[in-house]
Amino acid sequence: MELRHLRYFVAVAEELSFRRAAERINVTQPSLSEQVRQLEGEIGARLLERDTHHVSLTAAGRSFLESCRRVLREVEDGTRMANRIARGEAGRLSIGFVASLGHALLPAVLRAYREKFPDVELQLHELDTTQQIDALNAHQLDIGFIGLGLPTQEITDLQLDTLREEPLVAVLPKGHALLRHAERAESEPGANDRSRRRIEMLPLSALAKERFLLGARHNAPVYNPWLIVLCQQAGFQPHIVQEAGQPVTVLNYVAAGLGVTILPAQFSRLYSVGLRFIPLAPPVPKYRYCAAWSPQNTHSALVHFRETAQIVAKRMK
Amino acid sequence: MELRHLRYFVAVAEELSFRRAAERINVTQPSLSEQVRQLEGEIGARLLERDTHHVSLTAAGRSFLESCRRVLREVEDGTRMANRIARGEAGRLSIGFVASLGHALLPAVLRAYREKFPDVELQLHELDTTQQIDALNAHQLDIGFIGLGLPTQEITDLQLDTLREEPLVAVLPKGHALLRHAERAESEPGANDRSRRRIEMLPLSALAKERFLLGARHNAPVYNPWLIVLCQQAGFQPHIVQEAGQPVTVLNYVAAGLGVTILPAQFSRLYSVGLRFIPLAPPVPKYRYCAAWSPQNTHSALVHFRETAQIVAKRMK
DNA sequence: TACTGTGATAGGCGAAACCTATCACCGGCG
DNA sequence: CGCCGGTGATAGGTTTCGCCTATCACAGTA
Numbered sequence: 001m002e003l004r005h006l007r008y009f010v011a012v013a014e015e016l017s018f019r020r021a022a023e024r025i026n027v028t029q030p031s032l033s034e035q036v037r038q039l040e041g042e043i044g045a046r047l048l049e050r051d052t053h054h055v056s057l058t059a060a061g062r063s064f065l066e067s068c069r070r071v072l073r074e075v076e077d078g079t080r081m082a083n084r085i086a087r088g089e090a091g092r093l094s095i096g097f098v099a100s101l102g103h104a105l106l107p108a109v110l111r112a113y114r115e116k117f118p119d120v121e122l123q124l125h126e127l128d129t130t131q132q133i134d135a136l137n138a139h140q141l142d143i144g145f146i147g148l149g150l151p152t153q154e155i156t157d158l159q160l161d162t163l164r165e166e167p168l169v170a171v172l173p174k175g176h177a178l179l180r181h182a183e184r185a186e187s188e189p190g191a192n193d194r195s196r197r198r199i200e201m202l203p204l205s206a207l208a209k210e211r212f213l214l215g216a217r218h219n220a221p222v223y224n225p226w227l228i229v230l231c232q233q234a235g236f237q238p239h240i241v242q243e244a245g246q247p248v249t250v251l252n253y254v255a256a257g258l259g260v261t262i263l264p265a266q267f268s269r270l271y272s273v274g275l276r277f278i279p280l281a282p283p284v285p286k287y288r289y290c291a292a293w294s295p296q297n298t299h300s301a302l303v304h305f306r307e308t309a310q311i312v313a314k315r316m317k
Numbered sequence: 318m319e320l321r322h323l324r325y326f327v328a329v330a331e332e333l334s335f336r337r338a339a340e341r342i343n344v345t346q347p348s349l350s351e352q353v354r355q356l357e358g359e360i361g362a363r364l365l366e367r368d369t370h371h372v373s374l375t376a377a378g379r380s381f382l383e384s385c386r387r388v389l390r391e392v393e394d395g396t397r398m399a400n401r402i403a404r405g406e407a408g409r410l411s412i413g414f415v416a417s418l419g420h421a422l423l424p425a426v427l428r429a430y431r432e433k434f435p436d437v438e439l440q441l442h443e444l445d446t447t448q449q450i451d452a453l454n455a456h457q458l459d460i461g462f463i464g465l466g467l468p469t470q471e472i473t474d475l476q477l478d479t480l481r482e483e484p485l486v487a488v489l490p491k492g493h494a495l496l497r498h499a500e501r502a503e504s505e506p507g508a509n510d511r512s513r514r515r516i517e518m519l520p521l522s523a524l525a526k527e528r529f530l531l532g533a534r535h536n537a538p539v540y541n542p543w544l545i546v547l548c549q550q551a552g553f554q555p556h557i558v559q560e561a562g563q564p565v566t567v568l569n570y571v572a573a574g575l576g577v578t579i580l581p582a583q584f585s586r587l588y589s590v591g592l593r594f595i596p597l598a599p600p601v602p603k604y605r606y607c608a609a610w611s612p613q614n615t616h617s618a619l620v621h622f623r624e625t626a627q628i629v630a631k632r633m634k
Numbered sequence: 635t636a637c638t639g640t641g642a643t644a645g646g647c648g649a650a651a652c653c654t655a656t657c658a659c660c661g662g663c664g
Numbered sequence: 665c666g667c668c669g670g671t672g673a674t675a676g677g678t679t680t681c682g683c684c685t686a687t688c689a690c691a692g693t694a
Contacts, residue, residue, distance in 0.1 A: 017640085017641095030641090043396050043400055044400045046403060052689080052690045053690085053691060059402050064399040082378070086360075087362075299376045335671080344651095368671090370661065
């Protein structure tokens with residue numbers, strides 16, 4: 001049985017005439033009769049009652065006609081859907097992202113993409129960088145928004161688009177010894193600009209004797225080790241007194257005077273009561289936010305999504 | 318696009334190998350490759366990603382695979398269903414019946430039929446005889462259980478199975494003049510059988526001077542006119558004082574002494590307080606209950622249903 | 635009775651689905 | 665490192681079968 005049989009039968013059932021049906025589907029009447037006969041033989045049931053001047057559906061024919069319509073509709077819909085998916089106009093995208101991108105960049109990208117491709121379903125998964133890399137390699141994720149230290153940590157078999165580079169800043173509690181001049185400048189209205197500017201940059205090595213507070217390792221499995229390496233390159237082994245909690249929690253601890261930390265600059269916008277964010281002196285270490293994807297992934301929607309992400313990221317720079 | 322393409326594609330998608338798939342569906346690998354290529358061309362989308370050592374589904378392919386499965390399942394189910402309908406093992410039967418058959422015969426027939434053909438849906442419609450005849454001719458009904466006078470009223474284009482013949486009986490109120498001997502016999506314990514048997518039959522003509530109560534004409538559009546003809550053949554024009562209500566209502570009126578009526582014998586079982594049912598003398602007019610159907614109706618379930626109805630009716634005789 | 639229109643039948647043609655044989659490619663094994 | 669086994673793609677010949685034309689048998693109509 002082939003779709004041809006179904007199409008022919010539907011035509012006859014609708015026209016209730018072999019000749020008219022044959023004309024409609026651009027086939028001669030004998031061909032049509034033969035195909036319908038074949039169909040009936042294969043089903044093992046008479047579908048049409050015909051005498052020399054009348055064609056009518058049998059009960060089996062009525063039932064089968066409905067099946068045929070469903071089948072033909074499904075074929076058509078399935079074809080159109082596959083085509084749209086291939087064009088990236090429909091389908092589903094699995095998107096991973098680190099929490100720190102969930103507030104500004106990601107929503108903007110999603111909004112822009114949805115506007116262009118409203119029929120692509122977006123599935124979001126908040127995951128840390130290493131989880132995303134695993135998921136991308138396992139093809140459970142189509143694209144991942146991740147954070148990486150510079151220079152590039154090697155990521156096997158994945159492609160990267162850099163969306164944004166953030167300089168790292170030192171985070172100190174208000175009144176910290178390293179801020180003396182600045183604090184005084186603020187509290188003394190007569191202080192000149194020079195006295196404030198003096199500590200607008202800190203070499204990383206200035207933090208050598210400080211107590212470091214870092215986020216929980218499972219939240220930052222890439223970031224924390226990278227930070228330690230940076231400190232080592234600056235000539236000291238950081239004294240890490242705590243490695244726990246969300247970034248916001250760490251900021252609270254810093255504000256409480258328990259120690260210092262180092263974060264990408266964007267966190268200065270997040271929460272600043274009792275805190276001072278001081279840019280690091282050159283060579284300024286930079287944290288990179290990237291879109292990562294598997295080159296094996298041929299999903300067309302992915303291409304459009306990546307383009308959108310790059311455009312939006314550039315606009316927000 | 319033909320079902321062949323879908324079947325081939327499903328095989329490849331399931332085996333993820335052209336050779337294995339080709340073997341499974343008894344085709345050579347080049348044919349299979351060609352057909353899949355055609356399918357992709359027609360859809361306008363790559364469904365399978367192939368390199369020399371690996372076949373995998375694209376996003377479009379995954380979607381289309383699901384469509385294919387639905388289509389093939391629907392084709393199979395539709396075929397099986399049509400076949401079963403043609404065998405009379407499934408489908409739907411529209412059944413009409415007059416109210417007076419709804420109590421005993423019809424339920425017995427339905428029960429027996431359902432037992433043999435549980436997958437045939439039975440749609441019941443309580444309609445009078447003429448409505449059923451119209452519905453049968455309009456093919457809105459597959460079979461009708463109707464009541465007919467004897468000799469056969471001509472019913473164009475319909476076939477009839479006689480299920481049961483019922484003699485007509487006169488229905489009189491207790492104490493009616495025509496019952497004198499019987500009433501006395503009942504009230505006198507010493508009465509012999511002869512005195513009771515004397516009025517166990519009434520010639521129809523004995524009712525010539527009686528007031529007739531008939532059921533509403535819209536309930537008995539065949540029965541009432543037929544009864545009038547019978548009276549005329551017995552030599553009198555019946556004096557009809559009322560033509561209204563259900564049979565039960567008419568019986569109540571008779572019991573109240575408003576007149577007499579004539580009904581098929583089965584009603585004597587229905588309701589008898591204050592009533593006497595007296596068989597009519599030969600030639601006993603008989604009312605026929607029939608199954609009626611259109612010979613144009615080729616529905617196989619109908620054949621089985623008719624057979625069941627005849628068997629059950631014979632058993633209940 | 636001739637005519638028109640129906641679906642069924644007969645026989646030939648051609649497209650296309652299929653086959654066999656082979657190629658190019660690559661991963662794995664000795 | 666080179667051979668082998670297995671992959672999908674390609675080339676070209678064969679056969680199937682879906683299609684066509686021509687015609688029939690039948691019935692309802694003018």
